[in-house]
Amino acid sequence: MKHVIPTHLSPPSKRWVKQIIGDFDLESFHFRLLVKAADAWDRSEQAREQIVRDGITTPDRYGVLKAHPAVAIERDSRLAFARLLRELALDAAAPDTRPPRTADYGSRR
Numbered sequence: 635m636k637h638v639i640p641t642h643l644s645p646p647s648k649r650w651v652k653q654i655i656g657d658f659d660l661e662s663f664h665f666r667l668l669v670k671a672a673d674a675w676d677r678s679e680q681a682r683e684q685i686v687r688d689g690i691t692t693p694d695r696y697g698v699l700k701a702h703p704a705v706a707i708e709r710d711s712r713l714a715f716a717r718l719l720r721e722l723a724l725d726a727a728a729p730d731t732r733p734p735r736t737a738d739y740g741s742r743r
Contacts, residue, residue: 671719
């Protein structure tokens with residue numbers, strides 16, 4: 635079955651979905667769950683990046699520190715990702731969000 639990878643996914647998530655499609659024979663409902671898992675992973679990464687920029691706390695209107703809203707988004711998205719993977723029953727690693735190695739990786743200058 636031919637599955638079309640959504641264009642809104644991040645490049646690492648697209649690669650991950652392609653890898654899963656190549657490694658497993660997925661029905662259409664499995665593919666939809668896989669895309670939702672990739673969505674959840676991307677959302678957790680977006681929230682994590684926001685937290686890195688802003689910090690884990692933010693002041694409310696009275697100046698009292700509270701948890702940054704992205705903390706809950708990251709947590710919820712990670713839980714959704716884990717649950718979707720469990721539902722799919724795939725033995726697959728999460729998308730690798732690290733940048734690819736360059737030709738000069740490990741060389742000393």
